[in-house]
Amino acid sequence: MDIDSFWKLIEHSRGRARGRAGRLAWLRDELARKPMAEIVGFQVCLDRLCEKGFTWELWCAAERIFGGWCSDDSFCYFRLWVVGLGRTTFERAVRDPDTLAEAPEVLRLVGRPRRSWDDDWPEWEELDYVANYAHEQVTGVPHTDVSFYRAVAAGRSDDVLVRNPLGVRWDVRDEPEATRKLPRLSSKFPITTQP
Template identity: 40%
Template sequence: MDLNAFWALLERSASETSGQDRRLEWLVTALSSTASSAEEAVEFALRLDEVRRRVDTWAHWQAADVICGGLCSDDGFFYFQAWLAGQGRAVFESVAKNPDALADLPHVRHLASRGGVHAWADDDWPAWEGLDYVAAEAFDGDLEAVLAARGLEVLVSPEPVGERWDFADPAEIAARVPRLGALFGKVA
C-alpha cells in the first residue's frame, strides 16, 4: 500500500460510512478482506505513522491545544493527529503546511461556536483514538512483533519536532496561529 492507496482507503471509509465507529469497522473489513491482508495491515500502520510524523510538531500541538482549550495532553495530541488524517488528504496537506489552516475546517469552527470544551459532547472532540488500532485488528497475529522483526517502529506517542514555546502565551498564539487564536478567543 503506497501513500495514495492509504489516502484512498481513508477517504473511501468516509464516503461509504458515517461516524468514526462505522469507519473503523469498514477499514478493518477492507484491510482484512484481501488476499494480502497481512501485508496490507502492515502497510496501513506504516502509512499512518508516516502521515502522523508530518504533523508531529510543536506548532501542530499548539494549534490542537488552542482548539482544545488548553486540554491537549500527549495522548490528546496523538489522537488529534489521527483525527486530522481522518479528515482526508486535502485537509491534512493544508494543515501540515500551516497549522492555522485548522481555522478553515467546519468542525473546528463548530467547536469554537460551542462556547468552550465543557459544552462539547464526547464525539465532538477532534480525536480519533480508534484509528491507531485498525491495522492491529485487521492483522492476523502480532503486528508489533512483525514490525519489530523488520526493524520498523511506529510512534505510540508524540515526539514533536521544532521549536517549543509557551502554548498559553497570547503573543505566541497571535504570532503562530492567529486565526485559531481569534476564533477561540485567545487573542484580540
C-alpha cells in the same frame, strides 16, 4: 501499501460510512480483504504520517483548540484525528496548522463549550488500532498479541524514530505570540478558564 492507497482508504471511509465507529468498521472490513502485507502497510503509513505531524506548531494548534493545554496522549490522538480528516486537510495542517481553522470538523467546535463536543471531540485514538483488528479478523490472532506490531516494526526498520516534536516549543497561552502564529485558531478558540 503505498501512501496513495492509504489515503484512498481514508477518503473512502469518509464517504461510505457515518461516524467514527462506522468508518472504523468499514476500514477494518476493507483491510481484512487485503493481503497481510497491506494491512501491516496501512499501519506503517499511519505511523509515518503521525510522525510527520509531530511538530510543536501542530501541538500548539491542538492546545489552542483544547483551551490552552494538550497532553502527550491527547496530541497523539489529535494527530490521528487530523489524518482522519483526509489528505488535503492533513497535509495543509502539517505545513500550516492554522489552516485547521477552515476545516468543517473544527468549525463545528467553534463557540461550543468543550463539554458539549461529545462525538465531535478532535481525537481519534481508535484509528491507531483498526489495522490490528483487521489482522485479528483475518488471522484469528488476538489483537493483544504482539505479532502484528512486530510486523509493523519490521516494515519500519529503515525509519528514523522521531522522539521529540520538530520545531521550537512556544506557549500558546501567550496571546500576542498565538495571534501571530495561529491567528485564525486564536480568534476562533480564545483561551478562557471555562472547560
